[in-house]
Amino acid sequence: MTIPPNADDLPSRYDPAQADAPLYEAWESSGVFGVTPDSSKRAGGTADPFVIVMPPPNVTGVLHMGHGLNNSVQDVLMRWRRMSGDAALWLPGTDHAGIATQNVVERQLAVEGKTRQDLGRDAFLDEVRTFVAEKGGVILRQLRAIGASCDWKRTAYTFSPELSRAVREIFVRWYEDGLIYRGHRVTHWCSRCLTALSDEEAESHPAQGLMYHVRYALASDAARGIIVATTRPETMFGDVAIAVHPEDSRYAGMVGKQVINPANGAKIPVIADSYVEREFGTGALKITPAHDANDFEVGKRHKLKMPIILSPEGFVVEGTDAAGRVPAEYVGLERFDARKRVAKELERSGALVKSEQHHHSVRKCYRCDTVVEPRLSDQWFVKMAPLAAPALQAVKDGRVRILPERWEAVYVNWMENIRDWNISRQIWWGHRVPVFYCQSPATGCPAHFASRDDAPACPACGGATRQDEDVLDTWFSSQLWPFSTLGWPDKTPDLAAFYPTDVLVTAPEILFFWVARMIMSGMYVTRSTDNPDGVAPFHSVYLHGTARDAQHRRMSKSLGNGIDPLDVVDAYGADALRWTVIAGMGLGSDLLLDHENIEQSFAPGRNFATKLWNIGRFLLLQVGTVPVRSLSDISDAELAPADHWILGRIDAAIAAADTALGPARPADGNAWRPDELRQGLRLDEYAEAARAFVWNDLADWYLEHAKTRLQPGHAEREVTRALLVHAFDRALRLLHPVMPFVTESLWKKLPGRDRSELLARASWPAADRRSAGAAADEFDAARSAISAIREIRSDYAVPAGQIVQAALSGTAPLRSAAAAREAAFIARVARCELVAEAAVPPGAAARRVLAGGVEVVVSLEGVVDLGRERDKLSAELDQLQTQLDALRVRLANEKFTSKAPAAIVEAERTKEREWATRAAQLVAKLTALGGA
RNA sequence: GGGCGGUUAGCUCAGUUGGUUAGAGCGCCACGUUGACAUCGUGGAGGUCACAAGUUCGAGUCUUGUACCGCCCA
Incomplete structure (x- = not known):
């Protein structure tokens, strides 16, 4: 016999400060975030690849709320797909951020009274490299604190030797294709x-x-x-x-x-x-x-x-x-x-x-x-129109979708009026333009030429060359991100397995800087005779909102209205941070956070984690650690109405979450069909569906109902234990993508679970379809009765401690009988004693006629105010009568019955019968109370 | 100036192909500690869907106009 945990082992609150870091360590060391190319269907494996390349933050940057938001979205998607069985790759990395990084180092030099020119190019670049080595990559460690499930082994850097090679390769190809040219013109x-x-x-x-x-x-x-x-x-x-x-x-x-x-x-x-x-x-x-x-x-x-x-x-x-x-x-x-x-x-x-x-x-x-x-100067330009044409078509065809939809129109407008791109920068920190000039040009020597190699000889005279002094726009290297990080230009297993990627998650500000250019360059490098347009680097672009303060101002250092995500993690936990940004941000809407009231912003997430924790605590204390029967071993006959009901709620929650999140990729593998083009990526709806299930179904109802059945010796204890564990397991799986830490922590503790198992690699839940609707409806009848009694108690201000007498009856005998079968439950949670209807004094009772045909009578002897009850019933009847009248006018309208679809008309007729019955019942009650 | 979007509860937002009792979270009010949880529970109030006209048997949903707010690009 396993010893059940005692309450001391389980404090009443989840402590993220203590628990989160070891959980992350366990994930990382288990290798669950890693993925190999041979698992991908495209490389001989069995799993659909699902790939997100992280928008690379500046290498010397530190985490701010924008990153918190951006990466939380990506992590939800990644964990969801990983659990769904995909070969899920989230590829992290950083950007060398040419001008931005150079500026930081120049400011440091300025403090010493020096300029970059004082140092000279080579010494200055050493200075920047030293700075990057010291300060760089901090943000990647910070991302771990919010739970980012990246494959860290693959961490890329736009200025690494490998990615620099990709930069040179595409530059030379474009140069040789006539897409890069030297322009003498006015630029900014x-x-x-x-x-x-x-x-x-x-x-x-x-x-x-x-x-x-x-x-x-x-x-x-x-x-x-x-x-x-x-x-x-x-x-x-x-x-x-x-x-x-x-x-x-x-x-x-x-x-x-x-x-x-x-x-x-x-x-x-x-x-x-x-x-x-x-x-x-x-x-x-x-x-x-x-x-x-x-x-x-x-x-x-x-x-x-x-x-x-x-x-x-x-x-x-x-x-x-x-x-x-x-x-x-x-x-x-x-x-x-x-x-x-x-x-x-x-x-x-x-x-x-x-x-x-x-x-x-x-x-x-x-x-x-x-x-x-x-200012007039000589610069290097990319001719954009030839690159833009296929990239525009890809969006118009639905091979790439941009969400929210309105940004698609912005993209189209920009691409249709695209201007050539000035890619040369007169700074030092960056990829040097791989263009060379003959040192002693003679007749026949080219004015300049591009080369993959350093210090090539002049192709005409064989003489020495010098390289162009300029460096490339930092976005020139980041536009290659979806394929340079996978090994391009080599034909690597990674490239075969993981390109194209799936979703690109970023902010609308860099739609042109980055997203459009990735589509253009990605399609360019994947052109083939079979596919002259090439393959777009992702099928979905998810543009999320901006972190703003309560006055809707963008969070910024200069305004001092920012919130440090790591402060939030410290005070509320990573799950609370993630919950707030995911649940609080509809598709395309901004995330509003009040920097002067952190509590208001992040308490809901922390509170939900606490709720989850306490459901787990109850479950572990009541259910114990002895393994439970599996759902498939339990016969339908053993399942009570409440069990059917919660099983139905689980299936509904899974369906709602799947609908909100998916589809993960276009059904036909190439372009989105019109009906699926705008579907999915509603992360807030997913979060809300999971929350409502856990809180409003599992905790508020099933768990309350289970309390009696879990009593030692109760005949249904084993079935209840099994169902509770099953329901909670499903809840934890559903919530894991948004709240990975607390869910992982609890999941490990479930009875029968091997400590080495990880929720992070558990399967995403699928519907069981065990729920019988009729049985579930019986439990619903009981729930309605409870709500009605609670309303009556509240209406008449019955003291919370006072037990009232209540009776169930009605025109739907089956339902009322079912409700009666839950008498003990009703009595306990509605704090009443169930009696026969005849035992309730007619003149001192409140009545409710419920939609399911159950009628509830609560004795309020000494409490009820007859006049008040009559007024209440009258008001209800008036409202019903008004609606019923309107309904009858509609049904009497020949134009309606002849023109509206038959199904609509039939539904209205059914409603009319139901409402009429209910009105008649109300009239009878009023009469009984001496009302008109 | 060109392109695009928005206006629904105190706040932030949902609202499917038009179907007739418009939803959620937060906030607010009242009551409450009943052995998971007060970071909680139970109940409640709150909306002539910006305005005007039109189409329709039927409009938050479609059309046109007006007002205001916002975004992208010049």
């Missing part, structure tokens, strides 16, 4: 980071600024002029023309004439270009080709000079083609100082017609918030 330039940025990296921010209206006088006739509006008068030194619309009658006579730039006295032509919008501003534009992307295009069309008048650092200079254009007193002025000074000077000279407040947007560097400057 960050004067603090000293690098060009992509369009996506220069974020628009609303701004309030001054719009200056400046008059450019005609050189031949100072009395005439053109007024131009600009927000950046400092760029006037770089003006090379004034452009008007060719059909604009206001300026018809001026085209071809010269005007004088009031900022520097230079004579510049008035040109006509249909790019100018006549309705906008004065209808005339100053053209500064080197410092505005649109002006650059105009300048190209008109073969204008492109003087650069700002230094890379943002100071006024006479740069390329600008000799003589900048008055000496402006040289060396910071751009915003120069703006003020130019404006002042224009005002003094009378050229400034007016200046007015103006709403516009300015673009800022996404890494340092510096206002970016459009």
